[in-house]
Amino acid sequence: MLSEEVREAVGTRRPVVALESTIIAHGLPRPGNARVALELEEAVRREGAVPATIAVLDGRPRVGLDVDQLERIANEDGIRKLGHRDLPLAVAAGASGATTVSATAQLAALAGVRVFATGGLGGVHREWTVTQDESADLSLLARTRITVVCAGVKSILDVPATLERLETLGVAVAGYGTDRFPGFYLSDSGHPVDWTLSTPEQVADVMRAQDALGTPESALVVAHPVAEAEQLDPELHARVLADALTTCAARGITGQAVTPFLLDYLVRHTSGASLRANLAAVRGNVRLAARIATAWTRE
Template identity: 50%
Template sequence: MSLFTLSPEVAEAKANGAPIVALESTIITHGMPFPQNVQVARQVEADIRAKGATPATIAVLEGTLFIGLTDAQLDQLAQSQNVAKLSRADLAVCMSKGLTGATTVAATMIAAHLAGIHVFGTGGIGGVHKGAEHSFDISADLSELAQTPVTVVAAGAKAILDIPKTLEVLETNGVPVIGYQQDSFPAFWSSHSLLDAPLRMNSPVRIARAHVMRQKLGLPGGQLVANPIPVADEIPTDVMEPVIAQATTEANEKGITGKDVTPFLLSRIFELTEGRSLTANIALVRNNARLAAEIAIEIVTLKK
């Protein structure tokens, strides 16, 4: 019995040795309302196809892990209620109980690796939450990057996090953090931060070569490609920092903790920026998907 089911489009791409890009599904179920969520999901998939690769949106539907969703399944997921948010800890439980769940960065990496997909495009990774020295709230995304050999293209870590500590944890765990075409580590909604990216690469082929070399060396884990949001779409850090600070203060005052922190902060930031944060988020996800497709194409070429 197979652990997963490929969509017809992804199955054809696999059979032909064509480049495939994995996509998470929490952006659909937990990121925005219907029908905007499914419209954005389809646009991101179209961006990948336009670059010459095949998109594989990953989710668990009634206990089955799907690598790639049909149009009907995408609509079904986009309109589903009470969808579980799956990471490494609860992916197997959701499947064993026959439930429906959307995959986070960590769970998407696991599923992509199972299916032999090398590249994953997302918005931003999770990381070390502010105050983690007291709460120990650290995303499973970081440990997943340290053990699962998938190259993840993101606009850095979500700017609501403690970015310096997030970079320290990634360094400790041997995860290459590659700034794409700049030395500054991007700050999600903003193209630059005051932090340096540990590494820099300027082309998809260089990133693809590093991915393949890690495999040849037998090194565990993947790569994080920190791809800055296009300047035309960004919200500058001097605008975002006070907004994030206000939202974080409100979360603390309300006693919000654990998995509830990120959804609250993102929702409050959306309100405080009058929707600009979501517009920027969509732009950076699409930008990451396009770069992920270019890297996937180069990996396929190198493996021939």
């Protein structure tokens, strides 16, 4: 179900930016999460685009939420975390859930929304050779024509393995204003990218070229680093992440429990600095995504 505003914008080819809801329900503490959700939507509007926050409410996938629906996602107990594999189950069960990157990208593409802003992508997890743990984000992006503006992948993951996997899957990756792949909390993950784009118009040109070439329906990842002044201190990040990984192993935490544990550990042991860097990255990505969507909708 598209909100009236989003439906009209898509129908008249006005710029629209998809926003995930997992950061609202599961990534930020209450009560500030609802305020951030409204702030991100307002940032899209200030750039002249229409925000389309995506979630499933009472079994209905919704592209574009009103204020009451955003409040539900932010404050209602029992809101599930939905990847794209969960969507049919949630719809059939009449469940409510916040959408991850993969579910948001899929629903946005189905609704005709081409540009999506998020914080960091999922990717290949550390110790992949043992756990075979890889985010569903990657395979979904390999078969979904959408442009994702992100701050790279979460730095708790195996970044070089994730870049290799994206290459294997045929997902285009370009740094925005940089030849380095960002590391979510960090401006530079320590790894290069092969392509650099410098303006929203250049990104839009790549999107048009994707369509003109008739290439497989894969995504374009625009890796937009958080500003150096707003990143998490790299030395603090390295030290706390090493401690977090050691603690995680000592407690026998495995599988899906690893990522939330590591992210929470970083927040608590950096006195909230990692959360502030996360929000700075998301805000910057949202603004850039709105500018890209505007350039994309220009003839």
